[in-house]
Amino acid sequence: MAMSVGDSGDDAPMSDINTTPLVDVMLVLLIIFLIAVPVVIQSIDLALPKVQFEPTTTKPENVSLSITGAGGQCKVYWGMTEVTSKELLDRAVVKLKAEIERQGGPNAAGLELPEVHIRGDINTPYRCIGGTIYTMQMAGFAKVGFISEPEAGSNVTRI
Template sequence: MTSGKGSLMSDINVTPLVDVMLVLLIIFMVTAPMMTHGVKVETPETTHEKLDVDPKGLMISIDASRRVFVNQYELRASEVREKLPTLLDVGETREVYLKADKSLPYGLVMDVMAQIRDAGIENIGMVTEPVSLAGKDEKGSGL
């Protein structure tokens, strides 16, 4: 009497699930670059080769108004030595990258670097921008 026309289907239809997952994947791929927050810093330009950046490294930024940021956390320049060990595990962090605005006085940048070293970080990388060839031609000092 059960010929197959009236029986229940016991397989799960995964097509709607795959469709929803693909739509979510596309949404996250589009919105992920917009979710990165950073500090606007005009770094100086240099002619050097690009170095590999440690993904476990910490970014310390100093903007043009002399505000210091440890990733997104704002500190005063005088607080770096005291607060840096509480914000990160100094033994675990291998490198700290310092990104300073080119309009800042040299003494301020060196003071922040000294405080980072006093906090226990030995490897400090300076973040710069590569020189563009168009910029060299405009200044007359290039090719």
């Protein structure tokens, strides 16, 4: 390491700067910002609705599906009839087309499409329910809902 003592005979000003204090100050500021930023970041407080459960309105045009997955075998029931994945898609397309034609065609004003209500056994693997949802959406159904059984003694009111 070399050190300039200033007796070289030149009367030129010294142009070197000691950067050690600058680095020290920057490191202290970095640490302060790393500690302070998580404190400054806040989340937005929201009042989300608290719903125990809401009763569904069952219309005759809605599709009611029941799904079980006993032993890893996915079984889907349209009403009381067991259907395969292909049969489910075919029946859903026919049902949706018939309902649209009953209401006056695809360009009718106030067209109300039927919904799919799924009742899934608590022990059913997700792939069974997810596959059924996917099949019904491929058929054109936009609204898919789940039917659950409320706990005994629960209220049907919004909180």
